[in-house]
Amino acid sequence: MISVPSMGGQKFFTYRQYYLMAKKKENNQTLQYLPFEDEIARLDREIDQLGSQDSLQGIHARQIRELQVRQTEALREIYANLSPWQTVQVARHPQRPLLPDYFNLMVKEARYLHGDRCFGDDKAIITALGQIGRHRVMIVGQNKGKEIREKVACNFGCPNPEGYRKALLKMKLAEKYGLPIVTLIDTPGAYPGIGAEERGQAQAIAVNLMEMSRLRVPILCIVIGEGGSGGALGIGVGDKLAMLEHAYYSVISPEGCAAILWHDGSQASRAADALKLTGKELMKLGVIDAVIPEPLGGAHRNLHDTVYNVEQFINRSLNQLKRRKIDDLIEARYKKLRSIGQPCQTASSITTGKPALPERLSVKAQLEKAAAEQEAEEATQSKTD
Numbered sequence: 001m002i003s004v005p006s007m008g009g010q011k012f013f014t015y016r017q018y019y020l021m022a023k024k025k026e027n028n029q030t031l032q033y034l035p036f037e038d039e040i041a042r043l044d045r046e047i048d049q050l051g052s053q054d055s056l057q058g059i060h061a062r063q064i065r066e067l068q069v070r071q072t073e074a075l076r077e078i079y080a081n082l083s084p085w086q087t088v089q090v091a092r093h094p095q096r097p098l099l100p101d102y103f104n105l106m107v108k109e110a111r112y113l114h115g116d117r118c119f120g121d122d123k124a125i126i127t128a129l130g131q132i133g134r135h136r137v138m139i140v141g142q143n144k145g146k147e148i149r150e151k152v153a154c155n156f157g158c159p160n161p162e163g164y165r166k167a168l169l170k171m172k173l174a175e176k177y178g179l180p181i182v183t184l185i186d187t188p189g190a191y192p193g194i195g196a197e198e199r200g201q202a203q204a205i206a207v208n209l210m211e212m213s214r215l216r217v218p219i220l221c222i223v224i225g226e227g228g229s230g231g232a233l234g235i236g237v238g239d240k241l242a243m244l245e246h247a248y249y250s251v252i253s254p255e256g257c258a259a260i261l262w263h264d265g266s267q268a269s270r271a272a273d274a275l276k277l278t279g280k281e282l283m284k285l286g287v288i289d290a291v292i293p294e295p296l297g298g299a300h301r302n303l304h305d306t307v308y309n310v311e312q313f314i315n316r317s318l319n320q321l322k323r324r325k326i327d328d329l330i331e332a333r334y335k336k337l338r339s340i341g342q343p344c345q346t347a348s349s350i351t352t353g354k355p356a357l358p359e360r361l362s363v364k365a366q367l368e369k370a371a372a373e374q375e376a377e378e379a380t381q382s383k384t385d
Helices: 016-027 039-053 059-080 086-091 100-107 148-153 162-178 194-197 200-211 229-233 254-261 267-277 279-285 304-320 325-336 363-384
Strands: 002-006 009-015 108-113 125-132 135-142 181-189 219-227 241-245 248-250 290-291
Touching: 009 254, 039 059, 059 086, 086 219, 086 248, 086 254, 086 267, 100 125, 100 181, 100 304, 108 148, 125 304, 135 162, 135 304, 162 181, 162 200, 181 200, 181 229, 194 200, 200 229, 219 229, 219 304, 241 279, 241 304, 279 290, 290 304
Parallel strands: 135 181, 181 219, 219 241, 219 248, 241 290
Antiparallel strands: 002 009, 108 125, 125 135
């Protein structure tokens, strides 16, 4: 017999039943392995090979059990020691739960709201009224899309200005009726196209930051995958900010950072180390308030338990936020935003007086450089003559 954890407790299956269940799941969707999961892929292939040869009597039951134990230990070892760049890869896994999965499994009686009453309806941001647990809420989330056609329609999760204006319009509606707001963040960044810039991308995000900071309802923000740049900030101001264990939240993507600093996108892993974008690092910086645990091996290996963990966190957080007076909530929200990064400030990092100019930029250095260039130019002319 094998024990399988579930939301309702432990369930027990024979190895044959367990294999058939896993095989049925595999037929529906084959698990895609990340570059650092070679050992896991090898163990899975061995388990599948033995399971396909097994009979109803379970001839290879002991071998399968040993391989499953080794697989679990390997998963635990790998995912307990992920590098920042590996965390980014997990957050971008193509089979990771997306916004529609959360709506299907977590939100009851969803009523979708469209348009910004100005330009159009951005598919990259979805807004809806619904119920999570016992709480009636306004949900605002970013959608990357699953199929190619849907991904293109959603700009691969990169919202346009009309998406942020739509989000703010629906948040104002929630404030009017006293409904808490839940935002689910999953974007590599705001859409950088020329049309988006012409329609005021930066202003739309800036207005959202200002308005969300003073909305008179509880706001709960959760990063469920990628939290990139201003695209995440546009719906990321709230009373409580959390992220899934293997999500990331950063001012810029690692590839973009590497291209700016080293002019080489292949240095993305080095940039990820410097950006401090994982949940553990952001907790130390005071940027986020909580890290929501994921199932062993990442959210893409157990969609239902991932959504269940997020739902439980939302219910607990809203119960806490609803008990507070709204004026106290807004004051605490403002103080929280102003205090981000304070735990990392030290006395040595605070300089007084006018900052010293680097030697290479001093007047003396510039004059010496100009004189050397003039001498070199005169020498070149004399040789020519």
